[in-house]
Amino acid sequence: MKLETKNLTLETRPRRPWYKPSLTTQIVIGLVLGGLLGYLSPDWGNKVYFLRDIFLNLIKSIIAPLIFGTLVVGIAGGGDLKKVGRMGAKALLYFEIVTTLALFIGLGIVNLTKPGVGVALTGGGDISQLAKTQPQGFRDLLVHIFPSSVIDSMVRGDVLQIVAFTVLFAMAVLALGDRAKPILRGCDALSQVMFKFTGYVMKFAPIGVGAAMAHTLATNGLTVLKNLGLLIGSLYLALFVLVIFVFGAVMLIARVPILPFLKAVREPFTIAFATTSSESALPKAMENMERFGVPARIVGFVMPTGYSFNLDGTTLYLAMASVFVAQAAEPTIGHMGFSQQLFMMITLMITSKGVAGVPRASLVILLATLNSFLPGGLGPIGVAVIFGVDELMDMGRTSVNVIGNCLATVVVARWEGEFDEEKARAFGTREEVRRELEAGELAFAEAAADEL
Numbered sequence: 001m002k003l004e005t006k007n008l009t010l011e012t013r014p015r016r017p018w019y020k021p022s023l024t025t026q027i028v029i030g031l032v033l034g035g036l037l038g039y040l041s042p043d044w045g046n047k048v049y050f051l052r053d054i055f056l057n058l059i060k061s062i063i064a065p066l067i068f069g070t071l072v073v074g075i076a077g078g079g080d081l082k083k084v085g086r087m088g089a090k091a092l093l094y095f096e097i098v099t100t101l102a103l104f105i106g107l108g109i110v111n112l113t114k115p116g117v118g119v120a121l122t123g124g125g126d127i128s129q130l131a132k133t134q135p136q137g138f139r140d141l142l143v144h145i146f147p148s149s150v151i152d153s154m155v156r157g158d159v160l161q162i163v164a165f166t167v168l169f170a171m172a173v174l175a176l177g178d179r180a181k182p183i184l185r186g187c188d189a190l191s192q193v194m195f196k197f198t199g200y201v202m203k204f205a206p207i208g209v210g211a212a213m214a215h216t217l218a219t220n221g222l223t224v225l226k227n228l229g230l231l232i233g234s235l236y237l238a239l240f241v242l243v244i245f246v247f248g249a250v251m252l253i254a255r256v257p258i259l260p261f262l263k264a265v266r267e268p269f270t271i272a273f274a275t276t277s278s279e280s281a282l283p284k285a286m287e288n289m290e291r292f293g294v295p296a297r298i299v300g301f302v303m304p305t306g307y308s309f310n311l312d313g314t315t316l317y318l319a320m321a322s323v324f325v326a327q328a329a330e331p332t333i334g335h336m337g338f339s340q341q342l343f344m345m346i347t348l349m350i351t352s353k354g355v356a357g358v359p360r361a362s363l364v365i366l367l368a369t370l371n372s373f374l375p376g377g378l379g380p381i382g383v384a385v386i387f388g389v390d391e392l393m394d395m396g397r398t399s400v401n402v403i404g405n406c407l408a409t410v411v412v413a414r415w416e417g418e419f420d421e422e423k424a425r426a427f428g429t430r431e432e433v434r435r436e437l438e439a440g441e442l443a444f445a446e447a448a449a450d451e452l
Contacts, residue, residue: 035217052211052275066194066286098408099310103348107341111323113237116326145164250407260424260426270399282304292410312401329374
């Protein structure tokens with residue numbers, strides 16, 4: 001397929017040859033080859049880990065300017081602050097409903113399978129750094145949202161602070177009207193440049209995710225798949241139930257084109273699964289949701305905000321992991337009843353809002369909560385038991401977080417009456433390339449062409 005940016009024409013050619021696979025196929029090949037390298041040669045599996053760090057660093061460099069440019073254009077270009085407030089209220093309501101459902105699914109599955117029964121809390125793993133980190137309370141979270149220096153927030157990659165600053169900045173741009181139009185045009189150009197830049201970085205994704213998988217198997221070996229296998233299996237069963245029944249029901253209610261949506265989230269899902277990092281999937285997820293027919297202002301607001309308030313996979317994991325430790329501690333503390341478990345879940349839901357951007361954030365929250373509910377230092381011992389296999393579980397919960405946030409943008413767009421269903425159904429087809437070329441969205445057109 002040939003793109004001519006001057007005349008915006010499209011020339012078709014035969015189907016992609018087998019030796020030039022799509023990006024999704026390249027990423028899957030990278031995963032398989034990386035896993036084989038880590039298993040067959042652990043030494044080399046550890047040596048190539050720096051490639052994963054390069055990929056993640058490149059991704060992190062995209063996030064701040066992409067969110068800033070997209071959100072400023074979306075809010076200031078729309079010209080209606082009431083829409084922003086209404087959209088935010090709808091997004092938060094949706095986040096709380098879905099995360100609550102995720103919590104109850106996790107609670108139900110872990111009480112059904114009882115993976116913690118018979119596990120000896122004898123310690124293991126190094127949680128010394130986690131023990132030094134405390135999650136934020138609700139008041140601290142409110143203070144934390146508003147940055148004293150947006151430059152510092154961008155350096156640290158604090159998505160919530162970047163969103164808060166950008167929303168206020170966009171409101172100021174909107175209030176100035178014509179005088180601020182040069183800034184608006186500059187932000188529009190910035191967002192287009194960052195989408196193009198994302199395309200370049202994604203070409204390195206197969207190598208980055210392959211290196212991540214190589215390191216995982218080189219460090220833990222296949223034996224890690226057997227350790228705490230019932231807990232891992234229970235988690236993935238619960239995630240499957242969440243995706244199929246909750247996300248599936250949401251897609252039916254919101255009339256989301258299911259097959260095009262799955263095509264749109266497959267690359268962000270695969271990247272998040274391999275790297276255990278939601279950040280690594282954020283730029284591609286934002287790009288694909290815009291291509292899927294969600295307005296830029298909704299993508300730019302809902303998706304970054306969801307990284308703090310819509311962690312469906314993480315919420316489900318916290319429910320299961322906390323009850324797992326409580327089950328293992330039963331010989332010492334006795335059985336923890338459902339009402340006690342429910343109170344612990346509510347605590348987890350509240351405190352988990354304040355750890356966006358903290359490494360091993362879910363383990364930090366888990367450790368702090370268990371310290372409050374389990375006596376005699378059993379909390380740290382229980383977290384240490386989980387620590388060795390946490391990365392395997394992190395793959396599942398992180399990739400489900402990405403799916404949940406992508407779906408949230410579509411739901412809010414449909415709720416606002418701004419979802420472009422025709423554009424969504426054309427995703428990943430030659431029709432999409434034609435539409436994007438006609439609209440002058442060259443970066444999106446090239447991304448679509450690369451997938452054909």
